[in-house]
Amino acid sequence: MPGKEGPNAVKPIRVALLGCGTVGTEVVRLLTDQADDLTQRIGAPVELAGIAVRRPNKHREVPEHLLTTDAAALVTSADVDVVVEVIGGIDPTRGLLLDALRAGKSVVTANKALLAEHGPDLFEAADASGADLYFEAAVAGAIPLLRPLRESLAGDRITRVMGIVNGTTNFILSAMDATGAGYAETLEEASRLGYAEADPTADVDGFDAASKAAILASLAFHTRVTAADVYREGIRAVSAADIAAARGLGRTVKLLAICERVTAPSGQESVAVRVHPAMIPRTHPLASVNGAFNAVFVEADAAGEMMFYGQGAGGAPTASAVLGDLVAVARNQVAGGRGPRESAYAALPAQPMGHTPTRYHISLDVADKAGVLSQVAAVFAEHDVSIAAVRQEGRVEDASLVIVTHAATDAALRSTVDKIGGLPVVRDVVSVMRVEGEE
Ligand code: HSE
Numbered sequence: 001m002p003g004k005e006g007p008n009a010v011k012p013i014r015v016a017l018l019g020c021g022t023v024g025t026e027v028v029r030l031l032t033d034q035a036d037d038l039t040q041r042i043g044a045p046v047e048l049a050g051i052a053v054r055r056p057n058k059h060r061e062v063p064e065h066l067l068t069t070d071a072a073a074l075v076t077s078a079d080v081d082v083v084v085e086v087i088g089g090i091d092p093t094r095g096l097l098l099d100a101l102r103a104g105k106s107v108v109t110a111n112k113a114l115l116a117e118h119g120p121d122l123f124e125a126a127d128a129s130g131a132d133l134y135f136e137a138a139v140a141g142a143i144p145l146l147r148p149l150r151e152s153l154a155g156d157r158i159t160r161v162m163g164i165v166n167g168t169t170n171f172i173l174s175a176m177d178a179t180g181a182g183y184a185e186t187l188e189e190a191s192r193l194g195y196a197e198a199d200p201t202a203d204v205d206g207f208d209a210a211s212k213a214a215i216l217a218s219l220a221f222h223t224r225v226t227a228a229d230v231y232r233e234g235i236r237a238v239s240a241a242d243i244a245a246a247r248g249l250g251r252t253v254k255l256l257a258i259c260e261r262v263t264a265p266s267g268q269e270s271v272a273v274r275v276h277p278a279m280i281p282r283t284h285p286l287a288s289v290n291g292a293f294n295a296v297f298v299e300a301d302a303a304g305e306m307m308f309y310g311q312g313a314g315g316a317p318t319a320s321a322v323l324g325d326l327v328a329v330a331r332n333q334v335a336g337g338r339g340p341r342e343s344a345y346a347a348l349p350a351q352p353m354g355h356t357p358t359r360y361h362i363s364l365d366v367a368d369k370a371g372v373l374s375q376v377a378a379v380f381a382e383h384d385v386s387i388a389a390v391r392q393e394g395r396v397e398d399a400s401l402v403i404v405t406h407a408a409t410d411a412a413l414r415s416t417v418d419k420i421g422g423l424p425v426v427r428d429v430v431s432v433m434r435v436e437g438e439e
Contacts, residue, residue, distance in 0.1 A: 013042065013330040014049040016080040016105075018071055018096060019087035020059050023110060023137075024051070026319030027084060028062050034323075042330040050074045075100040082329050084322060085109040086137075094118055101125035101133065106333065108325040110137035110318055116211035116227040119218065123342040132338050134325035139212040140165055140294040142317030143310040144324070149219040149298070150340055156300040158220040161259040162436065163296030164289050165212040167312045168203035169235050169255040171195040173243075173277070174290040177252050182240045195292055205234035209257045209275045216296070217259035217273045222346040225259075225273055231353035233276035238433075242277075245363045245402065245431040251279040252287050256436060262351055270351040279361055280437035287437075354411030359388070359435040361404050362417060365428040368399040372425045376401065379423070383416040384408065398427055404435060 015031070017024055031038070031046060039045045052071035053059055059067055068074055075083050075096050083100040087093050088111055097107050097114070102125050109115070115122065115138055126133040136146045140163070149158070164170050168190065175186045187204065190196040202208045210230040217225040235255050246253050260272045280287050285307050289295040294312030299305050311317035332339050366372050373392070380387055386406040393400045405413065421429045 010044045010334075012045040012047045013333055014047055014079055014081045015326065016049050016074045016077070016083045016100075017051045018075070018083060018085040018093070020051050020053050020062055020067075021086065022315035023086040023318045023322065025061055026315040027086065027322050030319055030323050038323075038327065042327055043334045044330065046326065046330055049077065049080045071096055072099065075105065076103045080105055081333060082106045082108065082326065084326060085111060086318075086322065087111075088113070090114055090117060094121075097122060098125050101129055101131050104129040104131055106132035106134075106329045106338075108134045108137075108322055108329060110135065110322060112138040112208065112211040112215060113227075116214040116230075119215070119226065120224050120344075123344075127341060130338055132329045132332055133342075134329055134339065135215070136325050137318045137321035139215050140296060140308070141310070141312040141314065142320045143294060143296070143308050143312065144321075145296055145308045146215070146219060147324075147328075148308070149216070150343075153298070153300055153303060154340075154343075156302045157261075158298060158300045159261050160299040161216045161220050161257075161296060162286070162299075163216070163257050163294065163308075164254055164286055165216075165257045165294055165296065165312060166203055166206075166209040166255060167292030167294060168196050168200065169206075169209070170289065170294070171292045172204070173235060173238065173253050173255060176238070176240065176243050177247070180240060180244065183236065183238055204236055206232040206255065206275045207234075209255060213257035213259055213273050213275050216257065217271055218342075218344070220259055220298075221261055221271050221348055222343045223271055223348040224344045225271060225350065229271075229273055229350035231274040231276070231356075235277050238277050239431070241363070242431045242433055245361065246279045246433070249279065249361065249402070249404070250282055251361075251435070252282050253277050253279055253433065254286060254289075256280075256286075258436065260356075261348070262356070270349045272351040272353075272356040274353060274356065276434060278434040278436040280435075284437040354409060354414075356410050357407040358410045358413060359405050359407050360413045360417065361402070361431070361433050361435050362420070362429070363431040364401040364403070364420065364426050365430055366399055366401050367425045367427065368394050368397060369425075372399075373401070375423055375425055376403070376420060379416055379419045380405070383412045383419075385412055385416050400430070410434075
């Protein structure tokens with residue numbers, strides 16, 4: 001047991017906490033409640049040097065003497081070894097973390113948006129000063145996912161990462177699937193129950209998932225991927241008709257973050273990173289991930305398929321991931337070194353969405369008369385899109401036509417849908433959605 005007093009006492013690891021909201025409060029609680037265990041695990045005590053907040057009088061739950069409004073002074077204080085950031089947002093957080101790293105302080109952050117937009121600047125600053133930069137809590141909350149990608153799978157070749165990384169949208173889509181209700185009323189219910197923010201934009205328009213996808217792709221493919229490289233569609237346009245069409249085909253709809261290594265016929269490799277709703281078979285492991293839970297499916301050459309599942313948000317689950325990082329960083333400091341560095345050596349180009357191979361499901365209301373199917377099929381052929389399955393159900397004067405394609409470029413599939421929508425025999429394009437998790 002490390003000595004606590006006397007001339008040979010072990011020097012404590014001093015921590016600056018930036019932010020004391022839901023996650024920060026849990027970080028303080030875990031640091032306090034588990035102080036003795038953490039000391040044993042690290043080999044040195046961990047102590048809070050200060051907590052930077054905007055309004056100190058709103059934080060009665062933490063020791064008053066630790067509170068400060070001067071975050072800039074705290075992050076560079078000689079009394080601080082590690083900065084833990086749970087404020088979120090880009091500014092002023094970016095400047096604070098860059099200052100901390102430049103001053104040689106290791107950083108633990110849960111800030112996915114900042115990493116996805118300015119990750120390269122932060123990694124550069126960490127490398128220049130020899131500090132650690134850990135961010136397990138930035139993707140999928142409590143689920144140990146980034147360390148497995150960065151460390152456990154470092155000897156393998158990851159080919160695909162596909163996951164449900166946003167709990168709000170998964171709650172909404174799961175509820176739509178369970179009740180048959182539309183998007184707007186389900187969002188309203190999610191807000192009432194506290195699963196959606198008052199302004200749900202970051203979640204429902206896919207920004208949150210896109211940031212996480214950029215981080216996952218960067219680690220999986222040893223390439224710097226930023227939010228600007230990620231194709232993004234949210235769930236606002238998912239209708240009860242889409243959900244019903246999926247159900248009719250033995251599928252369900254999920255908002256997926258998909259990161260793929262794509263090899264062109266020339267052998268040139270690239271990365272395709274996208275976030276959009278997709279139909280997946282109800283038998284796929286991700287189909288059983290319901291409510292606000294997250295899960296990420298990883299495929300690697302030697303390891304094969306793996307799935308990581310758990311709570312992707314919330315104070316205590318996120319604080320668990322933050323504490324895990326803090327222990328890792330503190331252990332590195334006690335050992336006099338630093339953890340694994342960013343690996344971006346592969347520098348693969350980002351593939352535009354239009355070139356990315358996808359599969360579509362298309363449901364149409366068409367006139368039920370001779371030659372309709374051949375007109376529709378001709379449009380697919382014209383765009384070099386191969387049809388995998390067709391189902392037609394006749395009604396009195398019209399028919400419902402459901403088509404699932406083989407893989408083609410997303411651009412070819414979009415053009416096909418645009419042209420089909422304009423055919424006089426097509427009365428309505430009821431549902432168009434990408435299909436994932438099979439073939
Ligand atoms: N808003 C996110 C979600 C949690 O709904 O999953 C934080 O990333």
